[in-house]
Amino acid sequence: MLRRYYSRRSFFRRVLGGVLALGLVRAQGKPWPPGMELRVSFAYGGGGLRYRAPYLAVYVEDERGHLVRTLALFLMPGKGERWWNELRRYFSLGSLEAMRTLSGPTRPPGRYTVAWDGKDERGQAVAQGNYYLCVEYAREHGPYELFREKVELGEKAFQKSYSLRGELVEVALDYGKKT
Template sequence: MPNPLNRRRFLEHALKASAALAATLALPRLNLADAQGAVKSATLPSSMELAVNLELAQASGFRYNRPYVAVYIEDAKGNPVRTLSLWAETSRHARYISELRRWFSESSALVATVSSPTRNPGKYTLVWDGKTDQKVQAPQGDYFVCVEVAREHGPYGLVREKVTLGTSALKKTLDSSVNPDLSSVSVDYRKKA
């Protein structure tokens, strides 16, 4: 003789039926969302890289301290994506790192892992492989290339310009007139050598 339908069995059957119905109704939406997400979240090609070229100006004046420089990438909303380099003295004058205002407010926890000594005047190239600070390939789209420069007893400046990265190569000269410690800044989105 089959078990009689009591309140408990009735609720179990009703829950199973409603869960099955909800899964059936949600399935087409999930597939559609996945298909749209795949289009939006195409990652940067691993065969491409972004080279940030910068030139620190020749020193002038009696009392000159080499500038602190942070080179980093932000997404279209201004969130940090990857710190390419931080040139700062961290042993004796760590207090001046906070002068790199924008970078420091978002990424100060990275000081110990990304910092290296300040640099003399000259030309430098930093390369972004398209990965985030968490080592995940970033999506294609708009990014801001940021070069922030501050000097003890000297000027502050932030070069921040938008670039669109995808599958096509790109070359762009950025406005470096914001700080006399920078002679030039340019980017080159190219195939890896």
């Protein structure tokens, strides 16, 4: 029988590593400013004889590319699941069960707005800092587009607008006090 003896240092190193791996210790930074939100407006066009409404995911990633919060998920529950993996980046970040739970119906071309209140998927407030805002668009028998923009969210409000050259025609970000 082989016995292992741990020093105090190696014991604490293993315990701390386990705690970090479980996500029980969160990175400390300045907390999300009270009353602030990020509003994301996006517009997409399309149409035609065989047009099918696109699958679309709007979500926030941290600097390491991990999913922080899903803001919107336009998917066809049930019969359209075989196409969900066309939202390549979002599909790789989440689980199929989560997609079934969060999904809503696909929407026709138009302009839509969603808001992020600074909370993660578990409802806990995140810290100020750099995040990636992603709008991922895929259409059955159609194009795939990914808008991914790094934004710094802190005390200072801002507005940005991006014109795009695909069926996803515009994304606008408005960070400020809740309206």
